[in-house]
Amino acid sequence: xxxxxxxxxxxEVRRDRLASDLWELVRVPSPTRQERxxxxxxxxxxxxxxxxxEIDETLPDSxxxxxxxxxxxxxxxLQLAGHLDHIDVEHSPPxxxxxxxxxxxxxxxxxxxxxxLEVVRVLKAAGCEFPGRLLVTAxxxxxxxxxxxxxxxxxxxxxxxxxxxxxxxxxxxxxxxMGKGQSIWNIRIARDGDVCHELRRSxxxxxxxxxxxxxxxxLVEKNRELAATGHDYPLLGPQSxxxxxLHYGDFYNxxxxxxxxxxxxxxxxxxxxxxxKGELKSxxxxxxxxxxxxxxxxxxxxxxxxxxxxxxxxxxxLRQAYSHITGKTMELAGSSSILDVNRLVPFGKIPAVAISxxxxxxxxxxxxxxxxxxEQGCRVALQTVLNYLFGENQR
Numbered sequence: 001x002x003x004x005x006x007x008x009x010x011x012e013v014r015r016d017r018l019a020s021d022l023w024e025l026v027r028v029p030s031p032t033r034q035e036r037x038x039x040x041x042x043x044x045x046x047x048x049x050x051x052x053x054e055i056d057e058t059l060p061d062s063x064x065x066x067x068x069x070x071x072x073x074x075x076x077x078l079q080l081a082g083h084l085d086h087i088d089v090e091h092s093p094p095x096x097x098x099x100x101x102x103x104x105x106x107x108x109x110x111x112x113x114x115x116x117l118e119v120v121r122v123l124k125a126a127g128c129e130f131p132g133r134l135l136v137t138a139x140x141x142x143x144x145x146x147x148x149x150x151x152x153x154x155x156x157x158x159x160x161x162x163x164x165x166x167x168x169x170x171x172x173x174x175x176x177x178m179g180k181g182q183s184i185w186n187i188r189i190a191r192d193g194d195v196c197h198e199l200r201r202s203x204x205x206x207x208x209x210x211x212x213x214x215x216x217x218x219l220v221e222k223n224r225e226l227a228a229t230g231h232d233y234p235l236l237g238p239q240s241x242x243x244x245x246l247h248y249g250d251f252y253n254x255x256x257x258x259x260x261x262x263x264x265x266x267x268x269x270x271x272x273x274x275x276x277k278g279e280l281k282s283x284x285x286x287x288x289x290x291x292x293x294x295x296x297x298x299x300x301x302x303x304x305x306x307x308x309x310x311x312x313x314x315x316x317x318l319r320q321a322y323s324h325i326t327g328k329t330m331e332l333a334g335s336s337s338i339l340d341v342n343r344l345v346p347f348g349k350i351p352a353v354a355i356s357x358x359x360x361x362x363x364x365x366x367x368x369x370x371x372x373x374x375e376q377g378c379r380v381a382l383q384t385v386l387n388y389l390f391g392e393n394q395r
Contacts, residue, residue, distance in 0.1 A: 010325065010382050012122045015375040021045060021114035022369060023096055026103040031088035032147045035062045035140030038084050042113060042138055043067075049117045050124025051136060058154050059141070066160060067136030069120055071389065075132025078314075078388055079162030080119065081340055081352075082112045082169065083142035083151070087363055100368050108362035111369045112168030113138060115357045115378040119385060132389045135162045142340065144302045145184055149343055156348045163350060164314040166384060167340045169362075170354035172377075173326075174333035175319050177312075180236055180266040181305030182338050183273055185280060185297060187215060190258040192292040201255045207290035212248055212259045214287050215295070219243055219263070222283060233268050233307070235334030240266045266336055269307040273299075303342030312351040314388055321383035325376065355381045 024045065030038035039055070043065045047053040051067035058064070062085075086105030094103030116136055123130060137160060139151030155161070170176070191208040219241055226239040241263065248259040265276045277299060284295050310332050322330040335341075335354075344352040357377035358369045 009122060009126060009386060010379045012125065013118055013375060013378050013382060015371050017121070018114050018118055018374055018378060019096075019101060019371050021117050022101050022106065022111055022374070023094070025110040025113055026094045026101060026106045030085050030105060030140070032085040032141060032143045033061060035084045036060070039063045039065055039138065039140065042084065045117055046120065046136060049121040051120050051134070056154070059150060062140035062151055064151050064155055065136070065138040066155070067120065067134075069123060069128065069134040069136075071128050071130040071132050073131050075130070075389055076164070077133045077135050077162040078385060079135045079137060079165035079344075079350075080116045080385075081137045081152070081165050081167050081344065082109055082116055083140060083340065084113070084138050085140040085143050085147060086110075087143050088146065089363070091365075091367060099371050101371065102366065102368035104367055106369045107359045107364075107367050109169040109359060111357040111359070111374050115168050115374070115381055118378050119382050122382060123385075130386065130389045134385070135160070144338075145300050148301070149303070152340055152343050153347065156343065161344075161348050161350055164312070164388065165344050165348075165350055165352035166314070166381060167344070167352055167354045168357060168381065169359050170337065170339040170341070170356055171333070171335065172356040172358075172360070173322065173328065173330060175310070175315055175330050176335045176339075176341060176354050177310040177315060177332055178233060178235055178269055178307035179303075179305060179335040179337075179339070179342055180239070180268060181271070181273060181342065182264055182266045182302045183276065184262065184264055184300040184302060186299070187261040187284070188258060188296045188298075189215065189260070190294050190296075193257060195257050196255050198253045198255055204290055204292045205255050207293050208256065208259060209248065211287070211289040211293050211295070212246070212261075214289070215261065215284070216243060216246060218283060218287055219261070231268055232270070233334065235332065236268060236336065239268055240264075267305055269305040271305065273301055273304060303338035304346040306342055306345035308345055308351050313391070314351050314353050314384075317387035318353045318355065318380075318384045321380050321387055324383055325380045353384075355384065357381070
């Protein structure tokens with residue numbers, strides 16, 4: 001089943017091709033909302049690897065790439081998924097040295113896109129002698145806060161989905177079967193009146209600073225409450241509220257007319273985004289403030305919480321592949337970070353696992369990929385594909 005002549009098919013994964021594909025992709029900048037150029041380039045590369053390719057232009061500045069590779073007989077459809085965009089943070093120009101490729105987007109997640117290309121290439125070269133089909137989906141608008149997941153959600157709405165999926169980023173040596181949801185919250189606190197000099201302020205102007213203090217203190221208190229609350233998700237740890245930014249004033253002797261706070265809320269699979277939105281609104285409504293003060297909240301949704309049965313065939317396929325390639329045991333785990341698994345499972349209603357091809361330096365000031373680790377990750381991914389399609393580890 002997973003043999004290529006006398007050798008295992010995973011032995012056909014080649015580091016030089018992975019490096020060449022990653023180098024090609026990392027030299028095409030693709031900050032969130034500016035993914036068109038890299039989408040078109042990836043489509044060309046995917047077609048050259050052997051897939052039938054379609055470009056979904058629903059989002060013109062951020063088109064989705066859809067690839068298909070059919071096996072020699074009917075079987076399940078396995079989706080290989082990855083995002084095309086990277087964070088819009090300055091980075092030194094891409095560099096390539098022996099064993100390492102650096103550049104913005106190299107670890108998150110153009111190494112994963114290169115891995116998808118190699119899996120397709122190897123299976124095509126072997127004659128597509130596998131049951132079922134591969135469905136490749138590559139999309140933009142992933143990275144918050146500029147991204148809103150519309151690329152992948154568009155495909156989900158169109159039912160461009162497999163029976164199960166592999167997301168080519170996120171977890172090294174762990175089989176994720178549950179994850180927290182996450183959203184970015186924004187709180188704006190404003191007072192009546194204009195900005196003025198400190199010596200000309202009214203007594204009511206100080207209500208703004210006092211309200212900001214109360215809001216920040218209540219959020220910290222709420223986070224402690226969440227940390228102390230029991231739950232049924234030992235792989236995830238407690239829910240959390242985090243305050244990442246607080247802005248008050250712009251000059252040492254000016255009295256501001258508004259202030260803002262921003263942070264995250266991460267929740268368990270027994271809750272949903274609308275639940276935490278309502279809870280924050282109630283929390284803010286209970287904070288005393290002067291009649292001249294208004295408190296408003298708004299949200300940037302990032303990803304929904306999920307959990308699925310760890311006995312799913314795709315989980316067995318991954319764990320067996322990892323053991324076969326590395327000789328180590330892959331433990332079941334949960335994730336507090338947001339991956340595209342957080343869209344595919346709750347919205348697509350399919351099981352999905354994450355495989356890292358070296359994302360350890362994602363979002364770092366100096367982002368790079370180790371080719372040795374990338375090659376091993378690609379071998380695990382290919383073996384997972386084979387295990388799942390041939391059903392060797394399905395129960």
